[in-house]
Every structure is written in structure tokens, then in C-alpha cells.
Amino acid sequence: MRSCSSLPSIDFWAKLGNEEWPEKYHPVICHLIDVGQVALAMWKTVLRQSLRNRITEQLGLDFEGAAGQWVAFWIGAHDIGKLTPGFQFPDNSRGLRTRLLECGFDTGSGNCDNSPGSIRCPVSY
Numbered sequence: 001m002r003s004c005s006s007l008p009s010i011d012f013w014a015k016l017g018n019e020e021w022p023e024k025y026h027p028v029i030c031h032l033i034d035v036g037q038v039a040l041a042m043w044k045t046v047l048r049q050s051l052r053n054r055i056t057e058q059l060g061l062d063f064e065g066a067a068g069q070w071v072a073f074w075i076g077a078h079d080i081g082k083l084t085p086g087f088q089f090p091d092n093s094r095g096l097r098t099r100l101l102e103c104g105f106d107t108g109s110g111n112c113d114n115s116p117g118s119i120r121c122p123v124s125y
Contacts, residue, residue: 009027009028009029009100009121010027010029010030011027011030012027012028012029012082012088012096013025013027013084013088013096013097014026014027014028014031014032014079014080014082015031016090016092018095019040019092019094019095020092020093020095021092021094021095021096021097022096024092025093028079028082028083031082032076032077032079032080032103035075035076035078035079036072036073036075036076036077037072037076039071039072039075039076039087040068040069040072043068043071043072052064052068054069055067057073079100085097088100096106
């Protein structure tokens with residue numbers, strides 16, 4: 001059995017499309033960081049001052065910058081569910097499922113594909 005430490009978090013995908021893992025994909029960690037950074041940039045440049053003040057106050061914070069960072073964190077974390085077996089294992093990422101099984105992860109009881117007798121993924125692509 002392969003050590004779980006040999007599986008970097010960059011192996012989990014957020015955007016795969018019709019490609020085959022690991023040939024071409026956008027890692028979840030990168031997607032979450034991208035979205036968080038866009039949210040922070042929008043906090044600084046798009047939201048009106050009055051709205052930033054109100055959000056800062058509603059969060060019970062004294063510093064607007066801290067509120068922006070919290071908002072960016074929560075927006076960035078919006079797709080954390082993509083780390084679940086139901087999302088990670090469609091037909092074109094069977095290699096990832098095999099790799100996780102080798103590392104001792106429980107990847108769920110069913111196949112995440114559309115073949116007869118399999119369990120459909122509980123997500124839309």
C-alpha cells in the first residue's frame with residue numbers, strides 16, 4: 001500500500017470537463033485560491049464603501065481588511081464539496097480513484113459512472 005503522504009492535494013480536480021485525469025485538469029486547491037483572490041479583489045475595488053462598512057460591522061470586526069479576508073475565504077471555500085468521492089470519480093478520473101484506494105482512502109461503495117448497475121454521481125458537471 002502506498003503512503004498517503006505521497007498523494008499531494010494538487011491531485012484532486014475542480015475542473016476536468018471531457019479530459020482524462022491526470023492529463024488535463026484544474027486542481028481544487030488552485031480553484032479555491034483563484035476564487036478567493038477574485039473575491040478579495042472585488043471586495044477592494046467593486047463593493048461600495050458603505051457595503052464594506054456594513055459587512056464589517058455585521059461580522060463584528062473593527063478592521064475592514066479583516067472582513068474582506070474573511071469574505072474572500074468563505075467565497076473561496078464555496079467548492080470544498082468537490083473533494084468528495086461523488087464528485088471526484090466520474091469515468092474520466094478512474095486513475096485518481098485507483099490512486100486513492102492504493103493510499104488507503106475510502107472512495108465510496110459505488111462507481112461514479114453511468115453504466116448499468118452503477119451509482120450516479122450526485123453532482124452535475
